[in-house]
Amino acid sequence: MARPSRIPPQILDTMTRGARHAWTLEQLTADLHEGGVQADFSSVYRAVERLLGEGRLVRVGIDDGAPRFELAGEHHDHLRCVRCAALEAIPCVVDRAGLDAVAVRTGYTVTAHRVVLDGLCPACRQR
Numbered sequence: 001m002a003r004p005s006r007i008p009p010q011i012l013d014t015m016t017r018g019a020r021h022a023w024t025l026e027q028l029t030a031d032l033h034e035g036g037v038q039a040d041f042s043s044v045y046r047a048v049e050r051l052l053g054e055g056r057l058v059r060v061g062i063d064d065g066a067p068r069f070e071l072a073g074e075h076h077d078h079l080r081c082v083r084c085a086a087l088e089a090i091p092c093v094v095d096r097a098g099l100d101a102v103a104v105r106t107g108y109t110v111t112a113h114r115v116v117l118d119g120l121c122p123a124c125r126q127r
């Protein structure tokens with residue numbers, strides 16, 4: 001079993017290598033095992049909590065079952081396959097003028113947004 005303090009850097013490593021864009025805790029545990037890191041689910045959970053607290057990871061704002069986590073970084077939006085739940089990063093799809101119009105209409109100061117486009121990924125389209 002990996003020592004607890006070694007798990008957070010190994011999580012960041014795994015994510016930086018980028019086999020996927022965002023990970024559920026189950027996927028992260030499995031990928032760590034594949035990379036030879038024997039961390040159990042609750043150690044991975046605690047390590048992810050710690051990395052979230054340190055601002056190194058963020059939770060992807062999608063409610064479709066298990067929460068998914070990704071490396072903190074530049075703002076981007078997401079594309080999700082409704083059949084296989086694949087998740088991809090896409091450049092921001094919201095334009096500044098649209099946000100300004102919302103702010104004017106509602107009186108809100110808009111500070112953030114999360115956009116998820118649903119669709120079928122190329123592999124699922126072929127099935």
Ligand SMILES: [Zn+2]
Nearest residue numbers: 070076078089
């Ligand atoms: Zn993302």
Ligand SMILES: [Zn+2]
Nearest residue numbers: 077092093094
């Ligand atoms: Zn955006």
